Amino acid sequence: MILTSSSIAALVIAMRALGLLQPLEWSVLDLFFRLRPLEPASERILIIGIDESDLQAYGFPIPDNKLAQLLQKINAAQPRAIGLDLYRDLPTEPGHAELVKAFETIPNIVGIETFESGNEGAVHPPPVLSEKQMVGFNNFMTDTDGVVRRGLLHVWFPADNLILQSFPLKLATIYLNSQGVPLPSLAPASNFPVGQGNIIRFRKNDGAYVRADAGGYQFLANLRGPVDHFRRVSMTEVLEGRVPEDLIRERIVLIGPTAPSVKDTHFTSYSGGLLQPREKMYGVELMANFVSQILSTALDGRTPIQVWSDPVEWLWIFGWSWVGASLCWKLRAPYRSTALVLLLGGGLSASAYLIFCYGWWIPVVPPLMTLMGSAAVVVGYLAHLQGEFKRSTDFLSSVINTIPDPIYVKNKQHQKIVINQAYCKLVGYPMNTLMSKSDYELFPQPEADLVWQQDELAFYVVGEQENEEKLTDAQGKTHFIATKRSIHRDGAGNIFLVGVIRDITERKRLEEELKRIAAELEHYNAQLKVHAEQDPLTGLANRKVFHERLAQSLEWAKNNNKLVALFYLDLNDFKIVNDTLGHHIGDLLLKTVAQRLNACLRSSDTVARLGGDEFTVILPGVPRKADVARVAEKILQTINQQAELEGHTVSVTTSIGISIYPLDTQYLEILIQKADDAMYQAKRLGKNRYQFAATSTPSNINSVNGN
Incomplete structure (x- = not known):
C-alpha cells in the first residue's frame, strides 16, 4: 500500500510541479469564492x-x-x-x-x-x-x-x-x-x-x-x-x-x-x-x-x-493517496470501494471549502486525484486477480440482459451498440431491427428529438442525467418512461452512454387518478363547509356563523370606534300560517322573508336564521342611532308586504328588538340578550314594531302602522 500510494502521490506532485493541474486548481479556487457567503x-x-x-x-x-x-x-x-x-x-x-x-x-x-x-x-x-x-x-x-x-x-x-x-x-x-x-x-x-x-x-x-x-x-x-x-x-x-x-x-x-x-x-x-x-x-x-x-x-x-508550505502540501497529498489505497484494499469490493471513495472525495471537497471560508487555500484537486487514483489502482489490481475484467461489449451484454429494466448503450455518434431483451420487449421491435435503425426511424420525430437532446446532454454534463419522456412502441401505444443516463469509458478510453429506462405508465395513471380523487375530495369538503355555515332552508348564515360574524364586527368596531347594531326579529303569528296553510307554505314564507331581508340590506350586513321564525341582522359601522331606526322601519315595511305562495295570499309582520354596541354593552352575549329582551318588549307593546334595548336612550319612534 505504501508503494502504491507513494507512486500515485509522486506522480500527482510531479504533474502539479509541471503546472498541469494549475488550471483545475484555479477553477476550484474560483468556485470556492463563488460559494463563499x-x-x-x-x-x-x-x-x-x-x-x-x-x-x-x-x-x-x-x-x-x-x-x-x-x-x-x-x-x-x-x-x-x-x-x-x-x-x-x-x-x-x-x-x-x-x-x-x-x-x-x-x-x-x-x-x-x-x-x-x-x-x-x-x-x-x-x-x-x-x-x-x-x-x-x-x-x-x-x-x-x-x-x-x-x-x-x-x-x-x-x-x-x-x-x-x-x-x-x-x-x-x-x-x-x-x-x-x-x-x-x-x-x-x-x-x-x-x-x-x-x-x-x-x-x-x-x-x-x-x-x-x-x-x-x-x-x-x-x-x-x-x-x-x-x-x-x-x-x-x-x-x-x-x-x-x-x-x-x-x-x-x-x-x-x-x-x-x-x-x-x-x-x-x-x-x-x-x-x-x-x-x-x-x-x-x-x-x-x-x-x-x-x-x-x-x-x-x-x-x-x-497557503500551506510545500512540504505540508506534499504530506497532505500523500496522506489522501494512502487513505484511498488502504481502504480499498481492506474492503476488496469494487462497488463499496467506489461509494466510499466518492464519499471521502465529497468530504475532502467540503472540508477544503470550510477551511477556505476561514482564509486558507489548501489543495483540493491533487488529493482528489491521489485518492481516486490509488483507489482505482488497487480496485483494478483486485479485479484483475479475480478475473473480473472482460471486453467492454461482452461485459455490458452479459450484465444488462440480467436486468429487468430496458437498457441501451450508445457511442458518441448516437449509434446503439448494445441493448437488452427488456428494451426490445418495451419498444416492440426485434433486436436486429433496433440495432440497424436510428431513433428517428423508430419513433415519432418529437420523441426522437428529445432522446437525441438528452443523450447529447449526457455526453457533455458530468454526472447522471434523469428525465421523464414519452415512448411510442411498434403497436402505436404510448408509454411514459423515466430515464437515467450516465457516461462510461472502456479500457481503450472509448466513451459510451448507458441509458436505463423504467416504464412508469401505470404510475402516471395512478397519479392522475389520485389528482382526480383529490379534486373531488376538495369539492366535497367545500360543500361540507357551505352546509356547515348555512341554514339549510333559507341559505342564510346559521347560528354558528352568526356568532362568529358578530364577534368579528364587535372587534372591528372596537378598533375603529364605530357602532354595531344587532336586530332580533321574530315573525308575529307565524304558527297560524303553519296551522292553517301547512308547513310547506310556512317554509316558503320563511324563504321569502329571508330574501326580502337580504334585498333591503347592505352587502356588508349579515342576516342569519337562528331557528324557527327567529332571524337576526348585524349592522356594522352604523353612524348614528337614527340610521338604525330607519333600517328597522325599512325592514318592517318590506316584510309587511303580502306574498303570493302557491295560490295563497299570505301576510306576516315582525317584531324587532335592537341593541347597540357599545351604547348598550360591550359584551357579545349581553348584547344578544338585550336585543332578545327588546324584541319581546316590542311584542308586548303591540307587535309589528321595533324596540330599542332598555338601557339605550328612549325612543319615541312608533311602528310603521302607528301603534
Missing part, C-alpha cells in the same frame, strides 16, 4: 462610474472641463480621498487649464499610471499629480487563463533606489493616515503588517501557482463579491447634484469607466462557472476591491488568503 459592501468606498449614458452626453475621453467640474463637486462634499482611475497623460480640450487647476488645488487626488520594463508601453499620469507625488500604478496581475487573482502592493527598483506605490495602496494610505493608523516602511519584506492585520506577500509557488512571476510585493486577491457589489452612482448624477453629500463625505471616491464600450473589464474568481455566462468586472470595481482589502485588513483585522 458574500461579505457586506464596504461603506468606506463610493464608485462614481462613467457609464454609456455619460459617454453619450460628454464624449470619450471625457473633456477636461467636465472632469474638473466633477472633481470640484466631489471635493465640496469633503471625501477622504479621490481616486482617478482614468489615464490623463494628454490634454482633452476644452478645459485643460481648469483640470490642471483642480489637480493643483484639490487635496488627496490620486492619479493612476502604468509602467512596463524599459518604460515602453507605459501610460503616464497627469504631470501635476506626478509632481505632488499623488500617483499610484495599476496593480492588476492577470493569470495565464485571463483571470485576476493577485494584486501588486508596491514595487521597488534597487538600481534607482525607487519604490512605487500601487493605486489602491496610495488611496488606502491617505485614508489610514486620517484614522491614525501607521503603515510600515515600503521595502522588499516578507510581510506587510498594517493596523490589525497583515498583507501576506505572494511567493511564486504559493497554492496552485507554479513558478509564477512574483516580482514586487504581490498578494492574493480576496475580493468582497461579484460585480456591482460596491455602492455606485453615475457621473451625470453627481454633476446634476442628485447625489447626497453624505454619500461622499468621509469616503474614498473612485472615478472610473463603467461602460462596456471602454473595454476596461476583467475576469475575476466571481466571473461565473462552467454552465454560467462569464461576467467581467470593471477595472474601477477591481480597484475598489483592492482598496477595501487593504482597509479591512488594517481596520477590521480581515483574514487574508493564506
